[in-house]
Amino acid sequence: MSKMLVQAPIVEQEMIANQVNKLTIYAPELANQAAPGQFIHLRVADGYYPLLRRPLSISSVDKQLGTVSTIYRIIGQGTARLATLKQDDIIDCMGPLGKGFNLECKTPLLVGGGMGLAPLVFLAQRLCPRPIEILMGGRSEQEMFWTSIYNQICKEVHITTDDGSVGQRGFTVDVLPALLESGIYDMIYACGPRPMLERIAMIAKTFAIPCQVSLEEHMACGVGACLSCTCAGKDNKRKKVCTDGPVFWAGEVF
């Protein structure tokens, strides 16, 4: 499987929530090769500012239509620029990059926080028709636009919000142990802020359930050359989030 660079036409740029967009591009070869957990690396401007590409997780693919989608939050100049692109505009896209999730499981529990829920959509699609449950967390009900997406793919959707406006008040890690008590899950897939992932990794270890985490880091090259994104591995070797990850076994990094 090789990485590619394509000039991809934009099929759709859709606002799905406040400051959150779903971008769909036509890139059939990329769609064929992409695996859940991998990312695309987009050049958002032709000029020199913003200069660097933006790594965004793949949130779904449609092999029939040849499309690849990413769900992203508009947080800085790069994503703001990206959000101005319209249907039929061409975007310079590298991908699929990184190492994705290992899909060998029977009854998975997905755990996602905030925009960490974006790559888990693609994962859930590929895990179907297995019975998938998801535990998702966000600040408030407004951020829980994910519910409508996951309701279609998952057997059960568990929700926490920081303010309790929907689901249980608190964080995903507060609810996780009680869910794991059931003993039905044989794999945990987690994506979200690093402190959350660290806690999830600890809890998974306590319950002796295999756990994969998807990390996020500042990146420049996306292919393992610049070493901007490396982190310390438990084996005392450096791990490149862009090529050794972004998905790791929890024990590799926590």
Add this chain to the structure above:
Amino acid sequence: MAEDSCLNMLSVDLAGIKMKTPVMTASGTFGFGMEYSDFVDINKIGAVVVKGTTLTPRSGNSGVRIAETPAGMLNSIGLENPGVEEFLNHTLPSLADYDVPVIVNIAGNTVEEYGELAKRLEVKGVAALELNISCPNVKQGGIAFGTNCDSAASVVKMVKNNTSLPVIVKLSPNVTDIVEMAKAVEAAGADAIAMINTLLGMAINIHTWQPVLGNVVGGLSGPAVKPVAVRMVWQVANAVKLPIIGMGGIMTAEDAVEFILAGATAVAVGTANFVNPYATMEIADGIKDYLAKKGLSHVSQLVGQVKVGEK
């Protein structure tokens, strides 16, 4: 035009390093050579300059290591690398399949470490050494040797005494007078000069009031530094006889031509690789097209040809 003559237009002999094109990779931006192999035909690069290598493995700096800035980026990687042993056992063999000169960028904490690295790296498959005396991101070594003429000269002498390979010295722009540094390393026996390394910079997050980089300061690269780099190459080219590898914000063939006109014999592409993984290839092709348009038969006809004081 036949493929052979096209290539001949660009061939460069830089201090005995035979390159098919004057377009090299800049250390630290191209990993250890294989990372971009899905995008780039490694055989068509002038030379691959690998990531800064040290005697023992280094994990680099902690915290955020890059920050985007207007037309550029700051980095504070801090010379993360698996060490020379790993390089010799794993990286170098993987590059042996390619017909491309491999130049190893080396950094030491002491003058003796540079000598030791030079000795260890005098092996088949290594075409030259590039002395990193200009990394702004490490406390010891690196730039400490690159901001003082005497220390720079002693590193060069030590390496020359321990290798028969061509020795390139990569200069820091973070000095009062880069020409003095260039003269010092020339007098000490260097075979070529690479310039410029990154400019020391800083970015602050105005929401948190904290520096963006974990290391507080870092090296600025990208198009933003190009005019500084061109100026320095021109100044040094006028003061020393050594061939110069020009770099600093080269994104296009036009940028590369500017450096060559300023006096560079070859150029290195760094940050541009992150933006456009085809950059090295496209720049080499673009230089060829430029030569054809100007009716020139060889890239050497451009070197140092800037017309200063002429109308």
